[in-house]
Amino acid sequence: xxxxxxxxEHFQDEHVTSLHPNYMGVFWWLxxxxxxxxxxxxxxxxxxxxxxxxxxxLVSMAVSKAALVALYFMHLKFEVRTLGIxxxxxxxxxxxxxxxxxxxxxxx
Amino acid sequence: MSQVATAGHVEVDTYESPLxxxxxxxxxxxxxxxxxxxxxxxxxxxxxxLRYGSPNWPQPSHVLGIAMTGVMTFLLICSSVTMVxxxxxxxxxxxxxxxxFIGLTVLGGITFLAMQAVEWTHLIHEGLGLSQNPWGASQFxxxxxxxxxxxxxxxxxxxxxxxxxxxxxLRGKYSRTNYAPVETAxxxxxxxxxxxxxxxxxxxxx
Numbered sequence: 001x002x003x004x005x006x007x008x009e010h011f012q013d014e015h016v017t018s019l020h021p022n023y024m025g026v027f028w029w030l031x032x033x034x035x036x037x038x039x040x041x042x043x044x045x046x047x048x049x050x051x052x053x054x055x056x057x058l059v060s061m062a063v064s065k066a067a068l069v070a071l072y073f074m075h076l077k078f079e080v081r082t083l084g085i086x087x088x089x090x091x092x093x094x095x096x097x098x099x100x101x102x103x104x105x106x107x108x
Numbered sequence: 109m110s111q112v113a114t115a116g117h118v119e120v121d122t123y124e125s126p127l128x129x130x131x132x133x134x135x136x137x138x139x140x141x142x143x144x145x146x147x148x149x150x151x152x153x154x155x156x157x158l159r160y161g162s163p164n165w166p167q168p169s170h171v172l173g174i175a176m177t178g179v180m181t182f183l184l185i186c187s188s189v190t191m192v193x194x195x196x197x198x199x200x201x202x203x204x205x206x207x208x209f210i211g212l213t214v215l216g217g218i219t220f221l222a223m224q225a226v227e228w229t230h231l232i233h234e235g236l237g238l239s240q241n242p243w244g245a246s247q248f249x250x251x252x253x254x255x256x257x258x259x260x261x262x263x264x265x266x267x268x269x270x271x272x273x274x275x276x277x278l279r280g281k282y283s284r285t286n287y288a289p290v291e292t293a294x295x296x297x298x299x300x301x302x303x304x305x306x307x308x309x310x311x312x313x314x
Contacts, residue, residue, distance in 0.1 A: 020196045027189045034185065038178050041169060041313035055314055062309035066302045073192045073298045083138050090142045094149025101157035 026072045030065055037061050133292045141299045144262075148303050151258060152310050155251040166243035168312050171236075172252075173227060180223050181308050187216030188301040191270075191294045198277075201284040207277045210270055210290075213297065217267040224260050228253075252311060259307055262300045269293050 040058055045051045071077040076084055159165045168174075194209030231252075235242040241249045273293045276282065282290055 020199075023189055023192050023196070027185065030185045031182065034178065034181055037309065037313060038174065041174065058309050058313050062306055065305045069188060069298055069302045069305065073188050073301070074295055083135070086135075086138045086142050090145040090149060093146065094153065097149060098153040098156055101153055102160060104157065104161075 021072050021077075023072065026068050029068055033061050033065050133288055134295065137292045137295045141295065144299070145303075147258070148255075148306070151251070151255045152306065155255060155310060158245075158247045158251055162245040162247060164244035166241065166245070166248055168314070171231075171243050171248075172312055173230070174312055176223060176227060177308060177312050180220055181304060183216050183220050183223070184301045184304050187213045187220070188298050190216065191297045195287065195290050195294050198282055198287045198290055199284055203277060203280065203282055206282065206290065207274060210274045210277060214267055214270050214274060217263050217270070217297075221260060221263055221267070224256065224263075228256075255307055255311055259300070259303055262303070266297050266300050269296060 037058060040054060040061070043049055043054070045054050070087060074087075076087060190209045190212040194206045194213065197203075197205035197209060236249045236252070238250050238253055239246055241247075270293055273290055276289070
C-alpha cells in the first residue's frame, strides 16, 4: 500500500470513530453573551457605569464570542498550529492599525 | 485533511499537515479569510478613528434599531450552528441530514439579508446617506453603509456558495470521506458570522 492510500485509510478510520465537539454548548454560550451584550449596550452610562467600562465589557464579550466561533465552529482548536498562525496574524495587524490611528484622532 | 471535530484528540499525525494535497482548499480558504479579515479590520479601524475624532458623532443605539439587529445576530449564530451540524452529519455518514442543515443555513442567510434590507430602507427614508446624516457627522452614514454593506455582500456570496454546496449535496456528491468542500464552505460562513459579531459590537452597541 502506498503512502497516500495508507494516509487516506487512516483518516477514514479516524473519522468513523470521531466525536464532535459540543456545538450546542457553544451555541448557548454565544446566545448568553449576545443577551449580555444587548443589556450592557442599552444601559445608560454615567458615574456608576462609565463609558470606558461599557467599551471594555462589550469588546471583551465580542472577542470571546469571536474566539468561540473560531475555535469550535471553525475547528481552529483541533487544527495544526500553522492555520492558527495564519488566522491570528491579521488580528494582530488590525489591532496594530487601530492603535496607530487613535493618537491621530485624539489630536484633532 | 485535519483532525476536525475530534474532541479530546489533538495529536498531530506526521502525515497530516496543511501543506498536504488534501488540505489545499482549506489552506487556500484560510489565506483568503486572513486577507478578508484585513479588509474588515481596515473598515472597522477607519470607523473607530473617524468616530473618536468627531465631536458630533450620533449615539448608534439612539439611531439604529438595536433590537432588530440583535435578532439578526441571533440568526447568524443559529446559521453557524446549522452549518457545523451539517458538516458533522456528513462526517457521520448522513448526507441527507447534511442537506437539511445546509438548507436551513441558506434560509438563515436569506432572512438576514432581508432584515438588513428593511433596516437600510428605514434609515435611508430617515435621511441617512453615504454623505448625509440628519443626526450629526456625515461620516457616520459613510462608514455605516460601507461596513454593513461590505458584510452584506459577504452574506450574499455565502448564500450563493452554500446553495451550490446544497445542490451538489442533493446530487450525492459528498460523503463521509469526501467532505472537504463542505468544510471549506463552512469556514467561509463561520467567518461571516465572526465578522458580524465584531461589526455588531463596534457599530451598533458601543
